Amino acid sequence: MTVAPGDDRDPPRVTAVGAAAVDEWYAVSNLPEPDGGAYASEVETAPGGVGANVAAGLDRLGREVGLVSRVGDDEYGDLARSWLAETGVDGSRVSVGDDPTTRSVILSAPDGERAIVTAGESFRELRLDPATLDSIVASEVVFLTAYTPDRVARAVLDRVLEMGEPDRPALVFDLSGPVEELAGRGTEPETVHGYLHRADLFVAGGVAAPAYFGGREAAVDRLRAVRDASVGPAVLTHGADGMTAIVDGEATRIDAFDVDVVDTTGAGDAFLAGLIDRWLLADGRAAGRGSAEERSRDALVDAVRFAAAVAAINCTERFTQTGLPTREEVESFLAARGVELR
Template identity: 60%
Template sequence: MTGPPPILAVGAAAIDEWYAVSNLPEPDGGAFASEVTTAFGGVGANVSVALDRLGREVGLVTRVGDDEYGRRAREYLADTGVDAAHVSVADDASTRSLILSDPAGERAIVTAGESFRNLRLDEADREALAATEAVFVTGYAPDAVSRAVLDVAASAADPPALVFDLSGSVEELVGRGTEPETIHRFLHAADLFVADNVAAAAYFGGAEAARERVAAAQRAQDGDRSALTGDGWPRAVLTHGAEGMTVVAGGAVTEFDAFDVEVVDATGAGDSFVAGLIDRWVAGRGAGSGSGDSGAGSSDEGDDAGSSDEGDDADSSDDGVAAGVRFAAAVAAINCTSRFAQPGVPSREEAEAFLAERGR
């Protein structure tokens, strides 16, 4: 490969310390862990590994510590097809997470370590980001990094498509993640903006306010900024866990249901969902790529009221929106049926079989 992969993800590669607990403790409460184990995680790594599992060429921009956690993270990454050319190693403690998961699959996460928080983009990182087709950025990225990604995209002769994922409360991000002012810039600059329930409530003031703000931001755009062409861009998805998701495309709002599965562990479900959206909506459709290579075939069905056989070449249509979100929801649903963030991520064939079994 002479240049960067067509997709670059900016986010943490971390070791998850996973506790299977009897219950998620209330304040001053307790719980019993029947099992303690470790697994590979981090938002950037989760999205990258999921895209790799779906057959996409993807690289990760991150920073790990020169310690046991960092060595293990690099070893896990080396066992995947994710390009690690932009993974730097530093002296500070590696980012890692403590995950409490109850029998119903609900979880609580505590993150420690300074390695990813201290990430800064060097010249090689900036050149790669400017030359790739699509860039994913998590809201947990340091604000200086998120601002740099925006600046690189704005100045690139052939700008990459931007995907931004806002997770967690605004207060949680202050001092270590993307700041509200930069989030606002992404809202008006990203081709795809994703936010979960917690983030929507914290940043927008609730689900209804989020829908209105996102739709207004889309309608205000001049239509020439997006590297992706056709109706229904830019796009945003507000996720509601098992309650489904809200898609705002070109200012129009549509609700979708989630798939009903037996949840074993919801860790990483949101990251695999975003990877599915990138795969179906963004990959191969960046600046200068025309309609792109879907890599997913052209037989995904639309929604219940839509027409069939809509592929990526028709992805700007309402049916293309539906097919994309259904595929991403399938990837996330399958991932929830296995423990940990990454082992349950399906291949493309497994996701398509899941949809076919449900008449999609």
């Protein structure tokens, strides 16, 4: 659905800024080494893109969410928009341009590990008109990934910083991708630095964090120093090795759930959806912002465990969006493992 820039509907509770992409999925015999090869026993096409994945994850959990993105005027763009239309995500701010739609080739090995190669300029060329920027910052929560073009990430950050409390939205930033992958394509280090010090929730993956901070332990130390009670928490994800939650300068390790992995593609995006849901939306904005008590270590650990359950369930199915669980499925998963959240 395309809505004119002057559309005055109420903004969704959450706005995700990120790619709505097409994943071309190859079930390979192995992830090839340099100069090596592999055989693909199956080839399928599925919806993807960090922004669309996080938005779809929140939608599956029953949240009102919209997506700001850009696709190409091609068959991949048609696919991306048709898949989005099958969800409850508001896609009225997904624009269409002349550049090829962003798409990824995903090599998925039998153990669930994968390698990803992304192409297509459509999301990289995203621009924000005034009406779209106004709509973004009018939401209660705004999510951005480091794959967001720098001019867009900077515009959102600058506008939010101009807004006074309590009018501004809560900012969630996902440090996804190493520096060399994002260069000239995504959010630049200077802007990442701004989100590091200003975002209400800062999340970094196991590949991206060492690239920016010089290693896992260095990332923990840096985030402990920066993410104090006046800023908000941070979470580092380490894949099967679990997560590190940092709140009020204290770091806590949390184990991942053990499941039979089918495909890890999009597990981080599923985790982000669960974390936003539990930390920032469960009891309104105050669940993740406000007094020190509301940002307590126990509350954050519970949010991370909930998010870890969302990601674990996602890993038991092929493709990201088809494996995203409902709230009832997450609650059943946790109950079966004797996990009680406060």
